Amino acid sequence: MSIYAQLAQAMFPNIDKTPAYYEELYPERQLKEGARVVRIAPSPTGYLHLGTFFTSMVNRMTASASDGVFFFRLEDTDKKREVEGGADDILKGMNDFGLTIDEGFVAPGVVKGDYGPYQQSCRAEIYQAYVKCLVEQNLAYPCFCSEEQRQAARELQEQKKDRTGYYGEYAICRTLTPEETLAKVEAGQPYVVRLRSMGSEQNRIKYDDMIKGTIEMPENDEDIVLLKSDGIPTYHFAHAIDDHLMHTTHVIRGDEWISSVPKHIQLFKVLGFKQPKYAHVSPIMVEENGNKRKLSKRKDPQAAMHFYAQQGYPADSVLEYLLTIANSDFEDWRRANPTADRMSFKFNLKKMSVSGALFDLDKLNDVSKTVIARMDAETVTQRVIAWAEEYAPEFATLLKRDMAYTTGVFAIDRGNAKPRKDIGKWNEVQDYVSYFFPELYNNDLELPETIAPADAAAILRAYTTVYDPAQDKDAWFTTVKSICADLGFSPDVKAYKADPTAFKGHVGDVSTVIRIAITGRRNTPDLCSIMQQLGVETVMQRLHTAIETWEN
């Protein structure tokens, strides 16, 4: 038995499986030619972040566009920063906002697939088997340096203006003889396992990033940590092992990883793994003091997916907005295919922007209004209630009191050729429909300054004598026009504009008075429909209340 084999055995006495065993356990996937296997691998250190969601969406689109697989792996290797319930929150957010996951964790507490475990904390033996094999070949070694030693080395490096890191002459434990190392291990000294890097600063490596293009960097020469002192792997090592064993073909992740690529390339090479393709996604930014910066969990409420849920943005709105950022021709495609399934859009990593986009709430709102305008009344009713049950329970109760009535409210000016585009998110709905519910109705009868209360009252008195609830929109308007002349208003807007001094106002003013009397507002959707929905009783009652108010 070689000295390195002895060392490996001393370090991992309980590991008897070999890499070959795992290679056989997780065979090549049987997928059609060109199918991409991608993944999202979040760390459960907090709630679901917009950036993670965005990257997930890009992964989802990439997998679907190639009939591939999108899986979810939990990177729970950092026990210090882990947050209780973090994983479930991330999964729930993905589900709620319409991203389906094919494999791994697909929903809170639901795991499927043959390439698991999909949780790194459950894969310790696998990582250790590979590390053991590396140690046997003298490609990795234990390092006993204390935090203080490393700190001192860093200070020295800074002082000498050298690069920081554990490499070259600074890699003290690398130069220990195997006998010395073995003795320390056997003496029970704590250690981490480092890669014995064969790279050099002088060498340049090149790789093709599917989003950023060709990138050239110095080779990695740092003896990076593979296994932490608790036997748990670092991200770098787990990435290599997991994505190899799970047969990931394309690693699509945030671009903060670019600088680690040399480490990853080296790891794949040392381990004899086939290199996956990389695509680094630029972060979504926010503006502050004239500068861009990444969305911050602490400073920006829009960073959390909870924000969109609370505000009541439909999942489709968020997805379509993010898709617009990801592939800007999506917008044109959507215009040309208003009802098509977005999965049939030809998504392409190569169409993604190289630099980070500023988050634009105005744009999201616009997209969202369009999304909601396309929904039918039943869908809107159902979605609003679902939102309200969670965030505005009293409003939900009100909406559910008479479902037919509520659906009727949302049916106004909807489902026609030019549906209204005035609801952007569900938390705007309560105010938008308030005059349909006595409990919410704000009896605000303030007139425009150009209309005298006495005239307004006269208009309503006249209108009550001709009001016919059975009238359709055209007849309704004809009726409104018919009372204009006697009251001194022009039934024709153009005639009024030609000679404003001849009239008190025009038919628009007359309908405004009625509108205010009925809804308490100057602007509303089609008044005739509103009156029909409200019913004769309510209409007459509001008309009389207004008359009384304006006559006194």
Place this chain on the structure above:
RNA sequence: GGCCCGUUGGUCAAGUGGCCUAAGACUCCGGCCUCUCACGCCGGCAACAGCGGUUCGAAUCCGCUACGGGUCACCA
């Protein structure tokens, strides 16, 4: 500071040497549409970071400068 990456209107962006007197979308401002608002339509404001080079010709290729971003952990 070292190493990477980026920079087209306020924002998202198309553009890969001549089709660019630079597309489209959002925002904003006008106008039109037999009632208001919204929608829709028409129109408007507004950009190739700077400087040098290569070329008959540059937003597009090269270099430098400036600015911005990322990264330098037993965190991901």
